[in-house]
Amino acid sequence: MIGKRPGSSKPSGATFADRPRREAPPKAPARKPANRLRTGPDPRTQRPGSGNRPSGVGKAARFTAWRRHHLAMAADSLARLLAAPVGSLMTWAVIAIALSLPVALYVFLNNAQLVSSNWDGTAQISLYLQDNVRDDAGRRLTQELQLRPEIAETRYLSREQALAEFKEFSGFGEALSYLDDNPLPAVIIVRPSVIGVDAQQALVQQLQLLPEVEEAQLDLAWVKRLYHIMELGQRMITALGLLLGLAVLLVVGNTIRLAIENRRQEIVVVKLIGATDAFVRRPFLYTGIWYGLGGGIMAWLLINLSLFWLDGPVRSLASAYASDFSLIGLGLQDSLLLLFGSTLLGWIGAWIAVGRHLGKIEPR
Amino acid sequence: MIQFTNVFKRYESGHEALQNVTFTLHEGEMAFLTGHSGAGKSTLLKLIMRMEVATRGHVTIDSLNLNNLARRHIPYLRRKIGVVFQDHQLLFDRSVYDNVALPLVIEGMNPQDIGKRVRAALDKVGLLSKEKLNPIMLSGGEQQRVGIARAVVNKPPILLADEPTGNLDPQLSAEIMQLFRQFNAVGVTVLIASHDLDLISRMGLRMMELSQGSLKQDGAYA
Ligand SMILES: Nc1ncnc2c1ncn2[C@@H]1O[C@H](COP(=O)(O)OP(=O)(O)O)[C@@H](O)[C@H]1O
Ligand SMILES: [Mg+2]
Numbered sequence: 001m002i003g004k005r006p007g008s009s010k011p012s013g014a015t016f017a018d019r020p021r022r023e024a025p026p027k028a029p030a031r032k033p034a035n036r037l038r039t040g041p042d043p044r045t046q047r048p049g050s051g052n053r054p055s056g057v058g059k060a061a062r063f064t065a066w067r068r069h070h071l072a073m074a075a076d077s078l079a080r081l082l083a084a085p086v087g088s089l090m091t092w093a094v095i096a097i098a099l100s101l102p103v104a105l106y107v108f109l110n111n112a113q114l115v116s117s118n119w120d121g122t123a124q125i126s127l128y129l130q131d132n133v134r135d136d137a138g139r140r141l142t143q144e145l146q147l148r149p150e151i152a153e154t155r156y157l158s159r160e161q162a163l164a165e166f167k168e169f170s171g172f173g174e175a176l177s178y179l180d181d182n183p184l185p186a187v188i189i190v191r192p193s194v195i196g197v198d199a200q201q202a203l204v205q206q207l208q209l210l211p212e213v214e215e216a217q218l219d220l221a222w223v224k225r226l227y228h229i230m231e232l233g234q235r236m237i238t239a240l241g242l243l244l245g246l247a248v249l250l251v252v253g254n255t256i257r258l259a260i261e262n263r264r265q266e267i268v269v270v271k272l273i274g275a276t277d278a279f280v281r282r283p284f285l286y287t288g289i290w291y292g293l294g295g296g297i298m299a300w301l302l303i304n305l306s307l308f309w310l311d312g313p314v315r316s317l318a319s320a321y322a323s324d325f326s327l328i329g330l331g332l333q334d335s336l337l338l339l340f341g342s343t344l345l346g347w348i349g350a351w352i353a354v355g356r357h358l359g360k361i362e363p364r
Numbered sequence: 365m366i367q368f369t370n371v372f373k374r375y376e377s378g379h380e381a382l383q384n385v386t387f388t389l390h391e392g393e394m395a396f397l398t399g400h401s402g403a404g405k406s407t408l409l410k411l412i413m414r415m416e417v418a419t420r421g422h423v424t425i426d427s428l429n430l431n432n433l434a435r436r437h438i439p440y441l442r443r444k445i446g447v448v449f450q451d452h453q454l455l456f457d458r459s460v461y462d463n464v465a466l467p468l469v470i471e472g473m474n475p476q477d478i479g480k481r482v483r484a485a486l487d488k489v490g491l492l493s494k495e496k497l498n499p500i501m502l503s504g505g506e507q508q509r510v511g512i513a514r515a516v517v518n519k520p521p522i523l524l525a526d527e528p529t530g531n532l533d534p535q536l537s538a539e540i541m542q543l544f545r546q547f548n549a550v551g552v553t554v555l556i557a558s559h560d561l562d563l564i565s566r567m568g569l570r571m572m573e574l575s576q577g578s579l580k581q582d583g584a585y586a
Contacts, residue, residue: 273467
């Protein structure tokens with residue numbers, strides 16, 4: 001409540017420091033000794049002719065008062081939200097759902113990335129050798145390559161083996177047997193140990209430079225698809241995040257607009273008796289902050305409950321593939337980021353509502 | 365000191381609420397503003413409060429020209445002016461104490477000092493025993509006195525009242541007017557809009573009469 005005083009009010013013996021005389025005043029003289037109401041312990045009188053600024057209170061005192069009002073408004077706006085728990089919970093839930101969608105996608109993508117990087121069979125590179133490279137040279141090269149750190153495993157396929165494999169898998173076996181010559185080159189199959197399309201692409205370019213190699217080819221289909229899906233996922237997070245962030249702004253903005261409308265009379269009165277815009281704004285900005293923070297906390301709970309719920313099945317599934325994979329959740333940093341972001345959204349939403357609606361409420 | 369110099373006020377509707385109004389109210393002076401309903405009394409007070417701005421001419425408070433007053437300075441002007449409204453503009457979601465404390469909370473006074481000031485003001489209007497009640501439980505006259513306590517609690521040098529006795533019986537009205545006189549006696553500049561000529565005439569103070577937005581008469585009550 002704007003300026004509402006917490007606590008009780010016990011009457012004390014305090015009286016007007018300079019109580020006016022009770023007897024009838026003298027007949028309206030045109031001038032009187034300058035404003036005696038202003039004498040007394042009031043520190044403001046120490047600055048004469050204090051123009052039009054927050055009357056002569058010192059900087060430190062003004063800061064104390066400012067902080068006091070901030071604390072009071074933070075507490076008061078929270079108390080107001082808690083006093084209407086159903087409505088507040090609904091707003092928090094809407095914010096939480098909006099926030100948890102992109103965050104859930106983000107968590108899913110993190111896990112997918114982890115799975116795919118754990119997967120060794122991601123990519124393979126085929127090195128087609130020059131025709132003039134003999135079998136023993138090919139085998140030697142295969143062993144040399146095996147020693148490189150960026151390569152996990154190598155396998156040599158002689159021309160004959162290549163033909164045999166081709167016959168087996170292609171279904172053209174019959175047709176090939178009519179050819180006099182084996183048209184296939186010898187191949188070294190390389191499984192890279194480096195992860196990521198870029199690193200693997202670089203490895204291919206290195207291998208291409210080997211004199212024995214006619215052509216080096218990265219079997220990209222799988223990796224590329226995964227990579228593109230990841231990129232798509234990331235863009236979806238961004239788009240969803242922007243869209244649903246906007247939704248949060250609108251929800252908070254609209255809720256604050258109603259709060260402003262409900263307190264119209266109060267706003268008019270405090271403006272009439274000298275409240276600054278900042279003073280009038282403050283409770284509503286705190287309301288926005290509480291909506292944002294509450295929504296963020298609820299989103300965090302939603303995500304973690306879902307993860308907890310999914311973790312069992314995921315573990316069983318992983319163990320079926322002889323993997324000890326388990327879901328990773330939101331780390332501390334991501335969690336704090338979520339709470340900070342949601343609070344910020346609430347605050348911005350409140351600012352938008354306040355900027356649009358508070359200025360229009362003027363005493364008339 | 366309140367000074368009007370050839371002030372015109374035309375509302376957006378095109379209505380000329382004030383026309384060529386010129387007067388000076390000195391520091392510590394007390395005066396009445398009278399006139400028929402619609403004469404422009406409330407408009408004149410609103411110009412002092414900077415709730416409205418003069419269309420032509422100048423309104424000056426303590427050598428501060430309100431025409432050029434920046435929006436962010438308006439609150440500090442209003443803290444120097446206590447206002448009593450006919451409909452008293454109290455907030456019914458809080459106690460009498462909290463209503464009266466509001467101007468001090470806005471100024472950022474610390475709670476102990478607020479307590480002293482609020483009780484002094486309530487004592488002055490004879491409502492000290494009702495500080496914990498909700499103003500909705502009070503009679504019209506008591507509500508009006510809460511409004512007065514709130515108007516004077518921060519010891520403003522200027523006190524304005526717009527028909528403060530409008531809804532009250534003669535006895536209560538006279539008491540309220542006595543209160544205003546007491547504030548004036550300690551140096552507060554007081555301007556009261558009222559059409560209660562009976563009451564005003566008995567006070568024997570300066571009276572300004574508005575008619576159709578023009579100042580028709582200005583002087584001690586004849
Ligand atoms: N906001 C407004 N817009 C248009 N006309 C107004 C407004 N306020 C007052 N008026 C008109 O200005 C004239 C003076 O009004 P007011 O100052 O309230 O008179 P009084 O207080 O003496 O009764 C009236 O005719 C009234 O209808
Ligand atoms: Mg009026």
